[in-house]
Amino acid sequence: MDKYCFGVDIGGTGVKLGLFDANGSLLDKWVFATRKTGDGKDILKDAWDFIVSKLEEKAITKDKILGIGMGIPGPIMDNGDVLELPNLGLGYFNIEEEMSKMTGLKVKAGNDANVAALGEQWKGSGKGYNNMVLITLGTGVGGGIIYKGNIIAGSGGAAGEIGHLPVNQGELERCGCGKCGCLEQYASATGIVRLAKQLVNSNPKASKLADADVITSKLVFDLAKEKDPLAIEVVDEACRYLGIALAGVAQVLDPEAFVIGGGVSKAGDILITYIKKHYTSNVMNALKDRKFLLASLGNDAGIYGCARLVLSSNA
């Protein structure tokens, strides 16, 4: 009998859902808007109602569903305890127990960055690397750590928070987290724009970057590929901080591969080239030859990882 599972990746604006077969092939996927009003737990109900409607549509009976894997945008313990998700209006509760009670199905949950890492390790660029780190360069910088094929969640669900690695003791501006000198201040899309503006302001060098009406991280990388010297300086600087941070991660964990995802990673190989340059000069010899790869699952990494949570616990 064919079996299935669902991956449900809850974000601040949208909830992504994926229907998978028991081998982890994605059969169909959807997105609906995250409900902003009422009890945060209504989001779980919305997800279940959505799943039920899709099961009816596809004439799949509930007994064929192996379980639901979930990703949530905040710290979560290995046992499913969610500490607090103020953005979603949620306080302490056990998401696996509550969702399981509501649905009558097995539920496994993880942090969104961690399930994305698990997804890339299982079906994306990280395939074949049991010890892998995903770094997501988007509005912020996120991370997820896979060791021996499993998520490292940490004792309080905060493992893999690579965006807040301290990388610059000289920084005077504050990061959103309240500290100064976090990786996110240089390597997120916002951080790259910030670096670009600083360099443009302090540097009289002729550059298309200085002439731009609006600086975006995409523009920085596009101009760097055109050999604009100032844009190259920005890319080099952002990747210098990434190289330092990932060298630190390697000294701690000795992973086989780093996978770079998020919107900024669309810049492509130039990003890998510059990160590797700075990683290599900041890491000990035994760790220099680690792999650096671009993520390949895009926004689907999370639902893949959610499915993996369920399917691996059925193995």
Next chain:
Amino acid sequence: MDKYCFGVDIGGTGVKLGLFDANGSLLDKWVFATRKTGDGKDILKDAWDFIVSKLEEKAITKDKILGIGMGIPGPIMDNGDVLELPNLGLGYFNIEEEMSKMTGLKVKAGNDANVAALGEQWKGSGKGYNNMVLITLGTGVGGGIIYKGNIIAGSGGAAGEIGHLPVNQGELERCGCGKCGCLEQYASATGIVRLAKQLVNSNPKASKLADADVITSKLVFDLAKEKDPLAIEVVDEACRYLGIALAGVAQVLDPEAFVIGGGVSKAGDILITYIKKHYTSNVMNALKDRKFLLASLGNDAGIYGCARLVLSSNA
């Protein structure tokens, strides 16, 4: 029937051995000099001859021995593969298989810093903390990572090499590893003396540190406890780099506790106080309240961890 196991912690100058009962109580311990000539594998033979003589002495028959746990001073894989130990004249081989063939006993092996961490987690200050990091401040800076009660060895056996975390991009002098700005350059006994000499030379401030014939890390901490301002500056600076590094480790792993060992840790609470100060200002809020403890097993941490390797695999 009473059962026993041996812990054998191989160092560059001495081999430590411990006889444990099945509950992990240390019954007796010894040290003999590491053989410097001949094939490195002779060290394994020496250890086995030593164990056999002690079994005879104590009238314990071999069938009562559950196994031998071993610590070695270099990278080792989870499966017992040793990559290279040039100091001991050893190239690639599988230490668990070779030692097991020689002895007819079960053999489990790990890196020395990692087994020390396992020892502290099992029977020392780290007891009760399943997610724990040991930092050893000696001639160098070593580290070992315990996650869910097990060693994280990494994909090439180089996980936990915290001494070579990059913490200072401004450093011009090279670390022994060839890089510039490693934690070890500031927080090892040698590193602390180096910082002290730099401060003494650049600072005309009256200080007993400037008057000393020979500066040692012990002297630095002793004078800091006497409120010598220059000595306090040195302690603060060394611990600043430790705080940055351990904040980085926490952002990656989210451990429950950090245990500080090695000769420098004999300085006591002052070390913890200054490390915590800098850790707290470099780590995100959710990670600020992690425990900092002084190691309690001293030089025996390694043999305890070796015993644990054997006993946990019998559980």
